Every structure is written in C-alpha cells, then in structure tokens.
Amino acid sequence: MKDLFTVASFTIKDMIKRKSFIISNLIILAIIVLLFNVPNILNAIMGDNTSSQNTKILIVDEDNIFEGTLEQINQMDIGYEATIATETITFDEIKQKIDNNEIDDALVITKKDGQINMQYIVENLAMVSQMPQSLTNAISTIYSNLSISKLGLTPEQIQTLSGNFNFEMIQTEEEEVQGNQFAMMMMSLVLFYAIYFCAYQVSSSITTEKTSKIIETLVTSTKPKTIVLGKTIGIGVVGLIQIAAIIITALISSALFLEEGALDGIVDFSTITPFLGFITAIYFILGYATYALLYALTGSTVSKPEDVQSANGPIAIIAVIGFYLAYFTMMNPTSELNKLAAILPISSPFCMPFRVMMGIATNSEIAISIAVMLVTILVVAQISIKIYSQAILNYGSKMSLKDIFKMYKNKNV
Amino acid sequence: MGLKIENVSKRYGEKVAVDNISLEMNEPGVFGLLGTNGAGKTTTIRMLLGILKKDSGEITWNGKEVKRKNVNFGYLPEERGIYPKVKIFDQLVYFAELKGMKKQQAKEEINYWMGRLKVEEYKEMLAEKLSKGNQQKVQFITAILNNPELIVLDEPFSGLDPVNTELLKDVILELVKKGKYIIMSSHQMSSIEEFCSDVVIINRGKTVLKGNLKEIKDSYPAKRLEIDAKQDITADIENAGMKIEKNIDNNYEITIENEDKAHALLKTLVEKGVVLDKFELKKPSLNDIFIEKVGA
Numbered sequence: 001m002k003d004l005f006t007v008a009s010f011t012i013k014d015m016i017k018r019k020s021f022i023i024s025n026l027i028i029l030a031i032i033v034l035l036f037n038v039p040n041i042l043n044a045i046m047g048d049n050t051s052s053q054n055t056k057i058l059i060v061d062e063d064n065i066f067e068g069t070l071e072q073i074n075q076m077d078i079g080y081e082a083t084i085a086t087e088t089i090t091f092d093e094i095k096q097k098i099d100n101n102e103i104d105d106a107l108v109i110t111k112k113d114g115q116i117n118m119q120y121i122v123e124n125l126a127m128v129s130q131m132p133q134s135l136t137n138a139i140s141t142i143y144s145n146l147s148i149s150k151l152g153l154t155p156e157q158i159q160t161l162s163g164n165f166n167f168e169m170i171q172t173e174e175e176e177v178q179g180n181q182f183a184m185m186m187m188s189l190v191l192f193y194a195i196y197f198c199a200y201q202v203s204s205s206i207t208t209e210k211t212s213k214i215i216e217t218l219v220t221s222t223k224p225k226t227i228v229l230g231k232t233i234g235i236g237v238v239g240l241i242q243i244a245a246i247i248i249t250a251l252i253s254s255a256l257f258l259e260e261g262a263l264d265g266i267v268d269f270s271t272i273t274p275f276l277g278f279i280t281a282i283y284f285i286l287g288y289a290t291y292a293l294l295y296a297l298t299g300s301t302v303s304k305p306e307d308v309q310s311a312n313g314p315i316a317i318i319a320v321i322g323f324y325l326a327y328f329t330m331m332n333p334t335s336e337l338n339k340l341a342a343i344l345p346i347s348s349p350f351c352m353p354f355r356v357m358m359g360i361a362t363n364s365e366i367a368i369s370i371a372v373m374l375v376t377i378l379v380v381a382q383i384s385i386k387i388y389s390q391a392i393l394n395y396g397s398k399m400s401l402k403d404i405f406k407m408y409k410n411k412n413v
Numbered sequence: 414m415g416l417k418i419e420n421v422s423k424r425y426g427e428k429v430a431v432d433n434i435s436l437e438m439n440e441p442g443v444f445g446l447l448g449t450n451g452a453g454k455t456t457t458i459r460m461l462l463g464i465l466k467k468d469s470g471e472i473t474w475n476g477k478e479v480k481r482k483n484v485n486f487g488y489l490p491e492e493r494g495i496y497p498k499v500k501i502f503d504q505l506v507y508f509a510e511l512k513g514m515k516k517q518q519a520k521e522e523i524n525y526w527m528g529r530l531k532v533e534e535y536k537e538m539l540a541e542k543l544s545k546g547n548q549q550k551v552q553f554i555t556a557i558l559n560n561p562e563l564i565v566l567d568e569p570f571s572g573l574d575p576v577n578t579e580l581l582k583d584v585i586l587e588l589v590k591k592g593k594y595i596i597m598s599s600h601q602m603s604s605i606e607e608f609c610s611d612v613v614i615i616n617r618g619k620t621v622l623k624g625n626l627k628e629i630k631d632s633y634p635a636k637r638l639e640i641d642a643k644q645d646i647t648a649d650i651e652n653a654g655m656k657i658e659k660n661i662d663n664n665y666e667i668t669i670e671n672e673d674k675a676h677a678l679l680k681t682l683v684e685k686g687v688v689l690d691k692f693e694l695k696k697p698s699l700n701d702i703f704i705e706k707v708g709a
Contacts, residue, residue, distance in 0.1 A: 218511075219464050220486070
C-alpha cells in the first residue's frame with residue numbers, strides 16, 4: 001500500500017513538474033478565459049453597442065398611411081429603434097444619414113393606385129439581402145390592427161379575430177426528459193476526451209519506462225501490480241485536477257465575464273446538482289480506470305514510442321465505439337439502446353451521467369451500471385497486470401495479439 | 414547458508430535459454446557469471462531476482478525461496494535505465510522509498526553514496542543532462558543504497574573510463590569487506606579475475622565450467638614459458654625440445670608441451686651458471702580458458 005502511494009505520488013510529481021504539462025494546461029485555461037470573453041472582445045473591437053444593440057431605422061410614411069401607429073414598432077421588441085417621419089425625405093438625405101451613422105437602415109412607405117410600396121434602404125445589399133421578416137410581420141400586424149379598428153368592432157369581436165392560442169407540448173412516453181440535449185452532447189464529448197487522453201497517458205508512461213530501460217530497476221524495487229495501479233492512480237489524480245481546474249476556471253470566467261442569463265439558452269442549470277457532480281466524478285474515475293488499465297496492457301507490449309499509437313489502436317476503436325453508442329443514442333434518450341449504452345462498460349461513462357442529468361436514470365440502473373464497471377475493472381486489471389508483468393521485459397518488436405494471448409495463458413507467471 | 418541455485422531451467426517457447434544451471438555462494442565475496450552474448454546470464458539473473466519465473470529448479474537465499482520479502486537485494490541491470498526528465502536526487506529517493514527506506518534515512522544514504530562516487534554536484538540536475546558514465550554511477554547507487562545483502566551487478570564497468578572504473582572497483586571491494594554477496598556478470602575477464610573467487614561459465618544456457626577460479630586455473634597446465642636471460646640460450650631451449658615463439662634481446666617467449674621439460678631446462682641453465690632475470694611458467698588466463706570453453 002505504501003509502495004502504491006509512492007508510485008502514485010512520484011507519477012503525479014513527475015507529470016505536474018514538467019514544463020510541457022504546465023504550459024499546455026496554462027494554454028487550455030487561457031483559451032477558456034478567452035472563450036468566455038468573446039462577447040466582450042467583440043464589443044471592444046466593434047464598439048460598445050450594448051446600449052443600442054437595436055437597428056436604428058428611419059421609417060418614412062409621407063402619405064401617413066399608418067396614421068401615426070408605426071411608433072408601436074418601438075414597443076414590439078423586434079430589434080428596431082424606429083424614428084417615424086411623415087414628411088418627404090429624399091434618397092440623398094437618407095443616404096447622408098446612413099453615411100453619418102445617424103441611422104442604420106431606412107424604410108420608405110408610399111401608396112400608389114391602392115398599392116402600398118415599401119423601399120428598404122440599407123448601406124450595402126451584400127449585408128442584407130432582403131427585408132427582415134420581423135419588420136415585415138410587425139408592419140403587417142400594425143396595418144391590420146389599424147384596418148380592424150376602423151371597422152367599428154367591439155373589443156370582444158376584435159379578440160375573436162386575433163385568436164387566443166395556448167400551445168402546450170405533451171409526450172406519449174412516461175419518462176420525462178429534462179435539460180438541454182446540445183449541452184449534454186457537448187459535455188459527453190468533453191468527458192470522452194478527458195477519459196481518453198488521461199488513459200492514453202498511462203500507455204505512453206509505461207512505454208517511456210521501457211524505452212528508458214528503467215523498468216528493470218523498477219520491477220526489482222516493487223511489484224508490477226503496484227507499478228500499474230500506482231501509475232494509473234497518479235495519472236488519474238492529475239486528470240481529475242486538470243478537469244477541476246478547467247471547470248473552476250469556466251465557472252469563475254462565466255461569473256466574471258458573462259452577463260447574467262447568457263448561458264440559459266444552452267444549459268439548463270436546474271439540472272446541474274451536487275448528485276450529478278458526484279455521479280460524473282464516479283463515472284470519470286471508473287471510465288478512466290477501465291481504459292487506463294487497457295492502455296497499460298498495450299503500453300507494456302511495445303518498447304518504442306513510435307509503436308505506441310498502433311498498439312493502442314484496438315483500444316481507441318473500442319473507446320470510439322463506446323462514445324458514439326452513447327452520443328447517438330442520446331438523441332433518443334428513452335430508447336432501449338440508450339439504456340444499454342448506460343450499462344455497457346465501454347459506453348456507460350459517456351452516457352450514464354447524462355441520463356442522470358436528464359432525470360431518466362433509475363437508482364437500480366445506476367447501481368447495475370456501476371457494478372458492471374467495477375467487475376470489468378477487476379477483470380481488465382487482472383489481465384493487464386499479468387500481461388504487463390511478462391511483457392515489460394520484452395524489448396523486441398511490437399507483440400502480436402497471439403503473443404499477448406499466449407502470455408495470458410502462460411500459467412508459469 | 415548463502416545463495417543456492419539448483420538445477421534451474423528456463424525455456425522461451427522451443428528455445429532453452431537456461432538449462433539446468435547450478436551454483437552456490439556460501440560466503441561473502443564476488444561470484445563471476447560468465448558467458449557470451451545470449452548465453453543465458455541475464456535470464457539467470459532475472460530468475461534469481463524473481464523478475465522471471467523459472468520453469469524448474471530451486472533458488473534459495475539462506476534456505477528460503479528468493480523473493481523480494483525474503484531477500485534485501487540490489488540490482489544493476491545491463492540495460493542502463495534512468496528517468497531522463499527527473500532530478501537525480503528525486504529519483505534516488507523514489508527508488509529508496511520503493512525499497513522500503515524511510516525518507517530521511519534514504520536522503521542520508523544518497524548523500525553518502527553520491528559523495529563517495531563523486532556525483533554530488535549533479536544532485537539537482539535532470540538525469541538526461543548527465544554523461545553516460547555518471548548516469549551509470551547513479552544507477553549503481555540505486556542498486557546499493559538500501560544496504561542490500563545480495564548485490565547483482567550486470568556488466569558494472571562497461572562504459573566507464575579508467576578513473577571511474579577504479580573508483581567503482583574500490584566501492585565493490587568496500588562492499589565485500591562489509592560482508593556483501595555479489596554476483597557479477599562481465600565480459601571483462603581482467604575484472605572477473607581481479608574480484609572473483611568463484612566463477613561459472615555458461616554457454617548456450619548450459620554450465621561449461623564452474624568452481625574456484627584459482628583451482629580452475631591451477632588445473633590447466635602451463636603452455637607458455639617466458640625467460641629473460643643475460644646471454645643467448647637459444648641452443649639450450651632447442652635442445653630441450655621446445656619451440657621459441659619470440660626472441661628479443663634474449664627475452665624468450667616459448668611454447669611448451671608439458672611443464673617437466675621446462676623444469677629440466679631450468680636445471681640445465683642453473684648448472685651452466687646462466688644468469689636469469691626471469692623464468693616464468695605462464696598459466697592460461699581466464700580469457701584463454703573462456704575462449705577455449707565457449708569460443709569453439
């Protein structure tokens with residue numbers, strides 16, 4: 001146990017003291033801070049438009065067709081700050097106002113032969129190809145209201161014209177899904193990369209020890225089991241610290257740099273609970289342990305850094321299959337396939353936290369999924385440690401699957 | 414008591430790497446393990462240290478099976494290995510802790526041995542910045558810093574300059590004086606002759622010669638005679654039925670068939686009153702014996 005701690009703590013210190021580790025992590029954190037500052041940076045570059053993000057529009061109703069009702073546009077919250085003119089304003093005058101940045105666009109309304117004509121004037125048609133739908137709808141609504149009001153109808157009659165619709169969404173399935181699917185898929189992707197890359201480092205670390213020939217000294221100093229598990233724990237702890245640093249930086253950045261409610265459309269914060277955090281951490285640890293131990297096996301079968309990638313190929317394929325199984329079935333989270341993905345050990349780390357987030361994972365499903373993962377970890381650990389113990393002293397070429405299988409079957413180990 | 418290897422064998426598939434090897438070390442000293450490349454030395458060492466499982470046979474230390482918990486051993490592998498991106502002191506502390514030492518005790522031992530092997534100035538340096546020889550000395554410290562009873566040194570002098578070779582030899586002699594059991598594998602026969610009381614020569618996994626080095630050498634008849642005379646004695650040598658290989662200013666190198674003829678020649682020369690500065694029957698060196706045993 002003491003040796004396990006010694007190997008884990010040496011692995012942690014070795015990783016976090018490296019310049020490459022420090023620099024790459026600082027870059028990641030800086031990118032996160034930068035991403036949260038994108039709106040502020042854009043404002044700084046394009047000028048502070050926060051006070052008037054609305055398009056300034058001059059509406060010229062020289063024939064007074066709308067009888068002064070166009071002012072309603074300013075109350076309609078469709079992104080326009082309208083100035084209404086009922087006198088004639090020439091195209092050159094409008095052009096000058098646009099050039100002087102007094103207005104962004106202009107709308108000239110005229111009536112001829114019973115036809116209402118609208119000219120939408122912009123600085124450059126390349127930027128606006130057609131009259132915005134919101135403005136068209138607003139003007140159409142204002143005109144309809146004006147016309148209806150002239151019919152001498154009672155308020156009740158007017159209300160029947162506009163209709164009083166109440167829309168409601170109802171699903172046929174019993175399970176109710178909460179949260180935002182896009183956010184969950186993004187987070188699933190992040191969890192996949194976190195697990196995958198942390199686990200991959202176990203493989204690189206083992207091969208590096210073979211390459212540098214330190215392994216022979218190491219295996220005479222402690223048990224192979226201690227090396228594999230200590231290394232896995234050490235790299236896992238560093239991975240957790242990295243993820244924690246990323247999450248904390250993201251939270252602080254969002255609090256400092258984003259306007260309140262800016263992420264409401266992307267993340268349903270009501271679904272992010274301490275229990276979800278706990279479950280996510282558990283699945284990160286279990287998923288990482290499974291893949292890290294598999295990578296320990298492949299890492300011990302090669303002795304050159306250039307062979308690591310090809311040796312890790314089969315595990316990478318398993319990981320990608322697991323991830324996509326979770327990712328695609330998440331589009332239909334109540335499907336049987338998604339339930340299966342939450343139980344299968346290759347996909348459950350990328351799937352179950354999000355079923356929990358969506359509120360569709362039952363306690364028994366979580367318990368079964370965790371039990372399956374624990375059994376898988378024990379089996380994988382047993383196989384990996386046995387192969388590692390024999391393969392680490394193999395300095396020849398990359399071992400084939402047949403060699404690995406033979407080693408596992410060798411009882412004399 | 415001590416170390417006992419009895420009838421140990423190891424196969425890799427169809428290939429027999431070690432075939433029924435036995436050796437015994439009953440008192441502190443240096444035991445020489447000799448053999449050509451691929452003879453089975455490293456496999457024997459790995460089985461001895463428990464890195465590899467033997468197919469058959471027994472390996473015991475003071476009557477107990479050799480396991481990490483039963484034996485406090487140190488090992489300098491032939492393949493030199495070091496963490497290139499870790500400071501020397503930090504990795505020595507790491508290995509000391511893995512070998513069960515307390516941190517403070519480890520630091521004291523490391524400081525002593527770094528001073529003794531003249532590498533203390535590299536303490537805070539990354540290993541990759543050290544020369545190969547200094548890396549080797551650091552690895553030697555790793556092998557001995559836990560004060561092991563049994564030390565296995567696989568090619569300890571390869572890659573060292575003469576100054577550092579002498580330094581390491583002194584340390585090995587110091588360890589022998591402290592009662593350590595040392596098994597040394599080397600291709601440098603002069604080093605083996607200098608240190609080892611007993612040797613085993615392995616060829617293709619099999620023991621071809623084993624025993625006390627002096628007894629082995631004594632068992633080989635002298636085949637060469639060297640004479641440094643004050644006068645020309647060519648006729649006397651030829652009359653005695655011996656063949657002169659070289660003669661430079663009455664310094665003769667002679668091939669002999671048996672030692673009796675040499676003794677007879679000496680008697681003749683003394684009777685004639687020839688003044689001799691040197692008359693030496695040359696026993697075969699370990700190198701000669703090694704080549705004879707495995708060179709064919």
